[in-house]
Amino acid sequence: MRILLVEDDPSLGEGMRVALHREGYTVDWLRNGSDALAALDSDAFSALILDLGLPDMDGLEVLALLRRRHTLPVVVLTARDALVDRLRGLDGGADDYVLKPFDLAELLARLRVVTRRGEGRRCAQLQLGALVIDEARHAVTWQGQAISLGRREFALLLELARHAGQVIPRSRLESLLYGWDEDVESNALEVHVHHLRKKLDRSLIVTLRGIGYRLEVPA
Amino acid sequence: MRILLVEDDPSLGEGMRVALHREGYTVDWLRNGSDALAALDSDAFSALILDLGLPDMDGLEVLALLRRRHTLPVVVLTARDALVDRLRGLDGGADDYVLKPFDLAELLARLRVVTRRGEGRRCAQLQLGALVIDEARHAVTWQGQAISLGRREFALLLELARHAGQVIPRSRLESLLYGWDEDVESNALEVHVHHLRKKLDRSLIVTLRGIGYRLEVPA
DNA sequence: GTCTTGGCTTAAGGAAGACTTAACATCGGC
DNA sequence: GCCGATGTTAAGTCTTCCTTAAGCCAAGAC
Numbered sequence: 001m002r003i004l005l006v007e008d009d010p011s012l013g014e015g016m017r018v019a020l021h022r023e024g025y026t027v028d029w030l031r032n033g034s035d036a037l038a039a040l041d042s043d044a045f046s047a048l049i050l051d052l053g054l055p056d057m058d059g060l061e062v063l064a065l066l067r068r069r070h071t072l073p074v075v076v077l078t079a080r081d082a083l084v085d086r087l088r089g090l091d092g093g094a095d096d097y098v099l100k101p102f103d104l105a106e107l108l109a110r111l112r113v114v115t116r117r118g119e120g121r122r123c124a125q126l127q128l129g130a131l132v133i134d135e136a137r138h139a140v141t142w143q144g145q146a147i148s149l150g151r152r153e154f155a156l157l158l159e160l161a162r163h164a165g166q167v168i169p170r171s172r173l174e175s176l177l178y179g180w181d182e183d184v185e186s187n188a189l190e191v192h193v194h195h196l197r198k199k200l201d202r203s204l205i206v207t208l209r210g211i212g213y214r215l216e217v218p219a
Numbered sequence: 220m221r222i223l224l225v226e227d228d229p230s231l232g233e234g235m236r237v238a239l240h241r242e243g244y245t246v247d248w249l250r251n252g253s254d255a256l257a258a259l260d261s262d263a264f265s266a267l268i269l270d271l272g273l274p275d276m277d278g279l280e281v282l283a284l285l286r287r288r289h290t291l292p293v294v295v296l297t298a299r300d301a302l303v304d305r306l307r308g309l310d311g312g313a314d315d316y317v318l319k320p321f322d323l324a325e326l327l328a329r330l331r332v333v334t335r336r337g338e339g340r341r342c343a344q345l346q347l348g349a350l351v352i353d354e355a356r357h358a359v360t361w362q363g364q365a366i367s368l369g370r371r372e373f374a375l376l377l378e379l380a381r382h383a384g385q386v387i388p389r390s391r392l393e394s395l396l397y398g399w400d401e402d403v404e405s406n407a408l409e410v411h412v413h414h415l416r417k418k419l420d421r422s423l424i425v426t427l428r429g430i431g432y433r434l435e436v437p438a
Numbered sequence: 439g440t441c442t443t444g445g446c447t448t449a450a451g452g453a454a455g456a457c458t459t460a461a462c463a464t465c466g467g468c
Numbered sequence: 469g470c471c472g473a474t475g476t477t478a479a480g481t482c483t484t485c486c487t488t489a490a491g492c493c494a495a496g497a498c
Contacts, residue, residue, distance in 0.1 A: 090329065090331070090343075091331065092342070106306060109309040112309070113313075136384075137386060138433070151427075151428060151429045151486090187445080187487090188486070191447085192486085193446090194448090198447095207445070207446090209445075209494095369473080369475070371474080371475065372474090406477080407476055409457065410457090410458085410475085412456090413456095428454090428455065429455070
């Protein structure tokens with residue numbers, strides 16, 4: 001994990017560099033804001049530790065400029081204790097805040113908190129050839145075209161798509177649309193299938209006479 | 220946005236409840252750890268504010284149990300000033316902590332920081348095409364024009380915007396505006412949606428019949 | 439070939455859900 | 469405690485989706 005440390009105080013910076021290095025981080029230590037911004041363009045860092053009191057420019061300014069391009073985790077260091085400044089820092093895009101003087105252990109803890117996110121962002125998108133089903137958006141795309149489906153149609157297609165290539169018995173599809181108990185002795189299911197075929201493609205859903213339906217997986 | 224507040228001190232808790240409510244949050248206030256854990260199973264909250272000094276169990280224990288199941292943003296409140304305790308809190312899974320006594324504005328700022336992290340967003344300003352939402356200032360801009368929204372309207376829009384492009388089920392929006400207990404058997408939600416559409420744009424919020432709503436992301 | 443069975447197609451009717459509007463309640467600031 | 473702003477309730481209208489039903493078609497059995 002590579003960290004960019006921006007701090008103009010030599011002894012404090014050195015102490016942090018050593019401590020971070022000891023923790024296993026790779027550290028790039030810069031002393032001013034413009035160098036920092038240039039370095040951040042390289043896009044190689046996992047986090048930024050930023051002192052607000054820099055010789056050339058205000059740390060908050062660095063932060064604002066950074067935020068136009070990156071979403072890098074940022075921990076801000078500051079000597080200012082005024083509440084207003086702290087709030088400005090937080091709302092301005094810092095992920096966390098440490099007041100000087102601080103204990104190194106605390107800085108490290110906050111760094112851990114800030115960097116340990118970003119995993120587990122799964123996109124629940126089901127793709128089968130020209131058919132894309134986005135469950136989160138409740139949206140369906142066919143050959144790049146957005147298709148609008150009713151609730152039942154969507155549920156039906158989703159179930160078929162989840163087991164694409166497998167036969168789903170009629171009974172299961174019916175109990176999916178309606179509760180197990182409430183029986184619909186009509187052809188509602190077939191009508192929905194019909195609509196799906198019309199909106200998508202005729203050959204996408206295959207009928208197994210007397211058994212059920214199957215979604216054709218693309219070749 | 221719905222917050223679970225866990226705090227045993229009556230007056231402090233009440234103060235926070237009022238302040239949070241005024242910000243537009245829906246607040247569920249519980250006084251002990253076991254109730255909190257039970258409530259957290261419902262999965263309806265956007266964040267947790269947790270006092271570490273609880274009557275029945277240690278707050279850190281609550282945190283540890285919570286972390287086995289959820290990745291909910293957590294802000295910890297503590298009277299303890301010992302560094303060790305703070306670190307234990309952070310490494311134990313808290314996203315941030317506030318030392319008592321604290322200023323409410325700071326708590327709110329930290330809450331904002333913590334809740335917007337899940338979306339990979341770093342800045343207090345959320346921009347979606349012509350729509351700009353300033354979370355800290357409670358201000359909304361549409362095509363450069365400032366729009367004035369009520370608390371509920373703002374909360375609703377914010378929630379939709381945070382998950383822009385995704386369907387938010389009605390049930391979630393309802394429990395977000397009103398707690399579980401106070402059930403609204405009326406169409407308040409729809410009325411708010413109506414007002415938002417009127418103030419912004421008709422096509423911005425898409426209805427998914429029988430499911431929920433979705434904020435359309437700009438092309 | 440024709441009969442039967444199950445599926446397809448179509449259109450109409452109905453009902454659930456959403457929209458709109460306005461009046462009524464509630465909250466917060468002065 | 470009053471007033472304005474904000475939220476909620478309620479009623480009527482509208483719309484979309486779902487179901488129903490009736491006739492047609494295709495496949496397999498005889």
